[in-house]
Amino acid sequence: MDFAKLRDVLNGRSGGPGTARSPANRGVHRPVLHGTTPGLPSALGLATPARVNTNTLPASEITALLGRGTYFEGKLLFDGRIRIDGTFKGVIRSDDTLVIGEGAEVDAEVDVANVIIRGGVVRGSIRAKSSIELYVPAHVTASLHAPSVFIDKGVHFEGTCKMAELEDPGQGGAMPRADDFDPSDDA
Numbered sequence: 001m002d003f004a005k006l007r008d009v010l011n012g013r014s015g016g017p018g019t020a021r022s023p024a025n026r027g028v029h030r031p032v033l034h035g036t037t038p039g040l041p042s043a044l045g046l047a048t049p050a051r052v053n054t055n056t057l058p059a060s061e062i063t064a065l066l067g068r069g070t071y072f073e074g075k076l077l078f079d080g081r082i083r084i085d086g087t088f089k090g091v092i093r094s095d096d097t098l099v100i101g102e103g104a105e106v107d108a109e110v111d112v113a114n115v116i117i118r119g120g121v122v123r124g125s126i127r128a129k130s131s132i133e134l135y136v137p138a139h140v141t142a143s144l145h146a147p148s149v150f151i152d153k154g155v156h157f158e159g160t161c162k163m164a165e166l167e168d169p170g171q172g173g174a175m176p177r178a179d180d181f182d183p184s185d186d187a
Contacts, residue, residue: 068103085120095129102137115146129166 063080066072070086078094085101092098094112102119110126117138126132128146136154144161151157 062099100138127166 061081062083064078064082066082066084066086066088068085071088072086073089075090076082076088076092079096081097081099082094083099083101084104084106086103087105089107090109092108092110092112096112097114097116098110098112100106100115100117100120100122104120104122106120107123109124110128112127113129115126115128115132117132117134117140119135119137120139122138122140122142125143126145130146131148131150132144132146133150133152134140134155134157135152138152139156141158143159145164145166147163147165149161149163
C-alpha cells in the first residue's frame with residue numbers, strides 16, 4: 001500500500017476535485033472522515049489494506065490522527081491507536097487506545113480500552129475497560145468509569161469518577177452523563 005499517496009489524498013495535497021486545494025474548496029480544510037470506509041483504498045487506486053495487528057505495535061505508535069484544524073462529527077470506530085488534536089463531537093468506540101492531545105476539543109460518549117488525555121478540553125462520558133489517564137493541561141468535564149484512573153496534579157476535572165470493572169452492557173450499569181452532574185449539589 002502506498003501510504004504516502006493515501007496521506008497526501010487525505011490531507012488534500014493531491015489537488016484533485018473534492019480536495020482542500022481544488023477551486024471549489026479553496027480556503028476549506030475540513031477533511032470528512034467516516035469511521036469505516038471499506039471502499040476508500042480501492043477508490044484511491046490503492047491495494048486493500050490488511051488488518052493492522054495492534055499487538056505488535058510499540059506503545060507510542062499512533063495508527064491514525066485527527067490533527068489540529070480538523071473537525072469530525074459522528075461515530076468513530078477504530079482498531080489500533082488514534083490521536084485526536086482537532087475537534088470531535090459524537091461517539092467513539094474501540095477495543096484499543098484513544099489519545100487526546102493538547103488543543104483538542106472533544107464532546108463525546110467514549111467507550112474504549114484505554115484513554116490518555118494529554119490536554120485539551122473534554123466533555124461527555126468516558127468508559128474504559130483498562131484505564132483512564134488525565135495529564136496537565138487537560139480540562140475534563142465528564143463521568144469517568146474504569147478499573148484504573150490516574151489524574152495528574154493540576155488537571156481541571158469536574159464530574160464523577162467510578163473506579164471499578166465495567167458492567168456487562170445487558171445488566172444496565174450505565175454511568176451518568178456529565179451533563180447530569182450538578183456542581184452546586186454537594187450532597
